[in-house]
Amino acid sequence: MEILRAEHVSYKYQSKYQTVEAVKDVSCAFEQGKFYAIVGESGSGKSTFLSLLAGLDQPSEGTIYMQGESLRDMDRDAYRLNRASVVYQAFHLFPLLTAQENVMLPLEFKKMRKKEAAGRARQLLQRVGLESRICRQFPKMMSGGEQQRVAIARAVASGGEIILADEPTGNLDSENEEKVVSLLKELAHQDGYTVIVITHNGRVADEADHVFRMKDGRMEQTR
Amino acid sequence: MKGRTLLFFLLLAFASGLCSVGRGFLAINQEKTEAYEDSFMTIGTVEQKADSVQERMIWDAETKTYAIYNAAAYDSYVPLSVLDFEGADYLSAPEKRCFYGAYMPQYEMYGMEMNLGVFVEGSPIEDAVPDHPIKFKVTKVLAGQWIWEGTVINLCDHYNPEPQQMYADKTYIVSLMDRPGHESEKEFEGDYVSEYVLTPALGSSQVDVQGKKVPDEVPEDYSYNEVTEGFYESPLGKRWLNRIESWDAIRYTFPVTGTNNLNLIMAFYNGNAYVSSGREFTKEEYERGDRVCIVSDFFAEKNGLDIGDELTLSLQYADYRRTPGSSFGTNFVTYVNPINAKGEIYPAFEEGNYKIIGLYGGKSGLGDKYGLGHNEIIIPSRSVKNSDAENIIESGPMTGSTTSFRIANGKIDEYMEKWSRQGISNVEITFYDRGYTELEASINNMKYIARLLIVMGVVLVLLVLAYFSWLFILKQGERTAIERSLGLRKRQCFLSLFSGIFLIILLGSVCGCIAGSCLSGKIAEGIEDKTYYDTTFGNSAALDGENAWEVEPLEQAYPLQSAMQCILAIIAAGSGIAAVGIQKNLRSEPMKMFAEIKRG
Numbered sequence: 001m002e003i004l005r006a007e008h009v010s011y012k013y014q015s016k017y018q019t020v021e022a023v024k025d026v027s028c029a030f031e032q033g034k035f036y037a038i039v040g041e042s043g044s045g046k047s048t049f050l051s052l053l054a055g056l057d058q059p060s061e062g063t064i065y066m067q068g069e070s071l072r073d074m075d076r077d078a079y080r081l082n083r084a085s086v087v088y089q090a091f092h093l094f095p096l097l098t099a100q101e102n103v104m105l106p107l108e109f110k111k112m113r114k115k116e117a118a119g120r121a122r123q124l125l126q127r128v129g130l131e132s133r134i135c136r137q138f139p140k141m142m143s144g145g146e147q148q149r150v151a152i153a154r155a156v157a158s159g160g161e162i163i164l165a166d167e168p169t170g171n172l173d174s175e176n177e178e179k180v181v182s183l184l185k186e187l188a189h190q191d192g193y194t195v196i197v198i199t200h201n202g203r204v205a206d207e208a209d210h211v212f213r214m215k216d217g218r219m220e221q222t223r
Numbered sequence: 224m225k226g227r228t229l230l231f232f233l234l235l236a237f238a239s240g241l242c243s244v245g246r247g248f249l250a251i252n253q254e255k256t257e258a259y260e261d262s263f264m265t266i267g268t269v270e271q272k273a274d275s276v277q278e279r280m281i282w283d284a285e286t287k288t289y290a291i292y293n294a295a296a297y298d299s300y301v302p303l304s305v306l307d308f309e310g311a312d313y314l315s316a317p318e319k320r321c322f323y324g325a326y327m328p329q330y331e332m333y334g335m336e337m338n339l340g341v342f343v344e345g346s347p348i349e350d351a352v353p354d355h356p357i358k359f360k361v362t363k364v365l366a367g368q369w370i371w372e373g374t375v376i377n378l379c380d381h382y383n384p385e386p387q388q389m390y391a392d393k394t395y396i397v398s399l400m401d402r403p404g405h406e407s408e409k410e411f412e413g414d415y416v417s418e419y420v421l422t423p424a425l426g427s428s429q430v431d432v433q434g435k436k437v438p439d440e441v442p443e444d445y446s447y448n449e450v451t452e453g454f455y456e457s458p459l460g461k462r463w464l465n466r467i468e469s470w471d472a473i474r475y476t477f478p479v480t481g482t483n484n485l486n487l488i489m490a491f492y493n494g495n496a497y498v499s500s501g502r503e504f505t506k507e508e509y510e511r512g513d514r515v516c517i518v519s520d521f522f523a524e525k526n527g528l529d530i531g532d533e534l535t536l537s538l539q540y541a542d543y544r545r546t547p548g549s550s551f552g553t554n555f556v557t558y559v560n561p562i563n564a565k566g567e568i569y570p571a572f573e574e575g576n577y578k579i580i581g582l583y584g585g586k587s588g589l590g591d592k593y594g595l596g597h598n599e600i601i602i603p604s605r606s607v608k609n610s611d612a613e614n615i616i617e618s619g620p621m622t623g624s625t626t627s628f629r630i631a632n633g634k635i636d637e638y639m640e641k642w643s644r645q646g647i648s649n650v651e652i653t654f655y656d657r658g659y660t661e662l663e664a665s666i667n668n669m670k671y672i673a674r675l676l677i678v679m680g681v682v683l684v685l686l687v688l689a690y691f692s693w694l695f696i697l698k699q700g701e702r703t704a705i706e707r708s709l710g711l712r713k714r715q716c717f718l719s720l721f722s723g724i725f726l727i728i729l730l731g732s733v734c735g736c737i738a739g740s741c742l743s744g745k746i747a748e749g750i751e752d753k754t755y756y757d758t759t760f761g762n763s764a765a766l767d768g769e770n771a772w773e774v775e776p777l778e779q780a781y782p783l784q785s786a787m788q789c790i791l792a793i794i795a796a797g798s799g800i801a802a803v804g805i806q807k808n809l810r811s812e813p814m815k816m817f818a819e820i821k822r823g
Contacts, residue, residue: 051814056708081710088817092705106709158710166814 002067003161003194004030004053009062010217011048022048024217025062032161035188036196037208038219045217046198047166053196054086054164055079081109085155089167091147093139099125099150100135106158124153128183145176152183156193163187165197169204181207228727231691235731236738238683239793243739244746245676246785251747252670256663260632263659264486267638268627269306269317271620272649274298282384284354285405289384300434300620301650306628310641315484315629318604319621322547323479323538323611324561325600326472326571330534332598333525339474339556340400340422341367342467344450345376347389353380356405356418362394366470369401379405380446381420396454396463397447398424421446424466425459427564434543434618437564462566469561469568472539476561477522478547478596479536481604483509485517487627488601489593490548490585492655496595501530501581504603508580512605516577520584522598530579534600538573541611544619547596553588559616569616573609577602592624623653632659684793688728688800695724696804703805704813713809720805721798728797732790740786 011023022045030036040046051057052064055076064071071079080086085106093102103121108114125135128149139147148168155163165184169177181204188195188209197204205211211223273295280289306317344363351357356377364370378399380386389395399419426443430436441462454460482488485503490496499520508515516534523529540561542550550557563569577600588597619625630638635654642652699720706716811819 047814047818051812054708054814056812056814077707077710077712079710080708086708086813088708090817092701092708092817094702094705105706109709109711109715154709 001032002029003032004067004196005065006049006053006059007063007065009049009052009059009064011045011052011057012060022217023052023059023219026214026217026219027062028212028219028221030162030194030196032194033188033192034194034209035185035207036194036210036212037205038196038198038212038214039200039202039205039222040214041200044214045219046214049214049219050086050164050166050196050198053162054084056086081106081158083158083160084162084164085158085160087148087151087155087163087165087168089170091139091144091151091171093147093150093154095139098136098138099130099142099146099153102139102150103153103157106154110158121153121157124157125150127156128153129179143176144172145179148172148176148180149183152180152187156187156191161192162194162196165195167198167200169199169201177201177203227691227694231687231695232727232731232734234687235684235691235728235793235797236735238680238687239732239735239789240680240739240742241676241735242680242684242793243736243786243789244743245673245678245680246789247740247743248669248673248747249677250785251743252666252673256666259659259662263632263657263662264492264629265632265635265654265656265659266315266487266492266627266629267635267652267654268489268623269319269621270623270626270651270653271297271301272651274649282382284379284381284383284386297620300618301647303621303626305645305647305650308641308645311638312630312634313628314631315487317626317628318483318487319543319626320480320482320488320546320604321541321543321611321615321625322545322550322596322599323481323536323573323607324476324540324542324559324569324616325479325536326476326539327535327537328472328475330475330477330522330526332474332477333521339367339470340398340424341370341419342396342398342424342463342470343367343370344394344396346394347378347391348375349391350388352386352388353378353421354383354386355379357389359389359397359419365396366467367399377418379418379420381405381418383421383444394450395447396450398422398466424560425462425562425566426560427562427566428560428617429564430615430618432612432615439564439566441566458566462562465566465568466560466562472561472568473556473559476539477598477600478551479516479538479600479602480547481602481607483604484629485601487629488595489624489627489655490587490595491583493593494585496583496585496587498581499584501579503581509603509605512603512608514575514577514606515580515603517581517583517601518579519587519595519598520582521587522600523579523582528579530582532579533576534579535576536574536600536602537571538607538611538614539569539571540614540616542616543625544617546592546622546624547599548587548594548624549590549592549596551588551596551599552590553597561616563613569614572611572614573607575606577606592622621650632656633663635660684796688797691727692724692797692800692804696720696801696808700808700811700816700819703808704811704816707809708813716809717802717805720808721801724801725794725798728794728801732793732797736786736789736793737783739789740783743785 006026006028009023009026010021012019012021026049038046052059055071100118100121103124104117107117107120122135130146130149134142134146169180172180184195185207187193199205212219213222275296276293277296279292279294283290303317303319342365343361345359345361348358348360356379358375359378361370361372361374361376364372400422401417402420405418423444423446425445426441427439448459455464486492504515545557561569587595587599703716
């Protein structure tokens, strides 16, 4: 089932000296329960496209639809809170919060009671394969792989349908890379999430159900 | 983070404290300046310098020589209008006060021992020239005290270098004064012997408004006449009778001074006299010239008068040379001749009922020209509606005791600078400010310190706020970006960051400012426990003797108000800086912000 669609999406911005067209007339569709990879060189417009899919920015032209509804017409903060979550290469966990507290954040944003949120966070951390001792650890005390899995648990916590990951394995060694990719695949195939991963790592792309390539802002589906 | 938060709190509290101390000081000093404006008062007195010194030779019959005295001489009197120049900015315009002689026979001038001289008829025991004390038998007492008919007195024309022969077979009317004459003859066979000196009595001293003497046929030094048949029907004889009548009138003549500001009279200014009950004149009473008066508590008590009672003042003459202080003492009255150039007693030029609104106590009648005269009555100048031009017994230059004005405190230098531009060299102005100049200097020093503390505090507050908003807000861009990417709305992100910062700013500024306020209050209390300032005629000398002007410490409520102002200002500044910083964070989209953070 198609969950997300981009139609003739372009994105321009004004740099210091010129207008840059980072995304050029991109059209594509993403289905539920699939693992997608978008590959391309640095500066090809991958991350910009991801931020458009996440509703963090608006396309200059074209439209992105979430289950047929234009993101332009949606409350994009609510969209991110309830339907699409982002995972970053640098994890971006709150350093002063424990793993559990980091996962609890989106739940608290949704006004879930603290106790309930804590229980759900613990479940999610288990779900991403972290031991219960990790719950009380601060990000600095964890490995990169563990941090990324906490970040994925936080993304899952929002309870949406889409996980958007920007180079999620970029800072990981091969062992942790494998674990994270495997987790993302599970989330797509077992839990029904639509997982869209930005990467220029061939191994990650190989694991994807579908691969899109971006070059100079344009996108083509390669698989 | 906790450490940084604590540091932020402490630094902000310290900086707020500095601001608060400074602001508190400034408020205290501002309050002081305003409060002292009423306590302190700057008045200037004006004195015309003599154009020359004139030698006056007075014959002494005992030594047969002239005693020489120096007297100030004036070519002309400088008018009061010279003080009316641009930029003078008087609070009370200059006034040259005269005093009026008010005839009030219904009241007694208690407490005065008057030596007004005597008027008698009599003849020398034998023909003699009174160039020394001659025996003179009194045959009739016309006016005077302590002298009786039949008494033989020692009479001398002591101050006349060319006394005329007096004959035993003639009767004379003489004006005499019991005063020191021949030292060698004061004691005679063990008894004190008075010497009665012939004293000028008949000539009028009347002057016109320009100060020129009104022509009078009778010379001023006229002191006796031969009494012949029908003498008292002659113009000269009638003048003698008028003069004798005036002798009694003087006993019931009270000094009345008109003013536009009670404090322009030095006795009130320096506290030697003060309104002990009732009230002072109001501004409106001065302006309208209401018939109200302030009398001495002694006079009121002795004559059964009280506040609310009325006095009927009949103003007979105006004296522009002397002051009541020098003319009406408790044991003397300066000899005046209330006879005009026509030889008549001055007719009243102004009559009216004056309501007593206040009684004054303090020193009076001590013979000090700056002091009050005994039983002196004070009225608003403008209450005298009629001209005194025909009733001026003497005129004189502006003097420190008769001419004064008031300017704003702290404006002496400015006034003198403008005055010096007028180029008038023969008028001297002396200022009295009860030590305000010195106090102002110390207040200004404190104000300077206060401003310095405020500037330091403000700079420090801004630096602390800027540093910590960079630390807590701009450096927390990642937090904002994460929250935004997790779906938190901009408003929620704003509140999440702002509430924390605001709480620290609130606590820091409240603690610091209240501590600073208490400190400034304590310091101010210590400084101004009690201060004394001079009220003597010299300017600005601080002392704690009997001439000290005591300045009561002020209530210290205002530092709290200042603290509140500081708190509000710091919260406003802190909130503004925080809001700008947070908005800056929120303007960047999370992905861009992460990219910026990644770039470093």
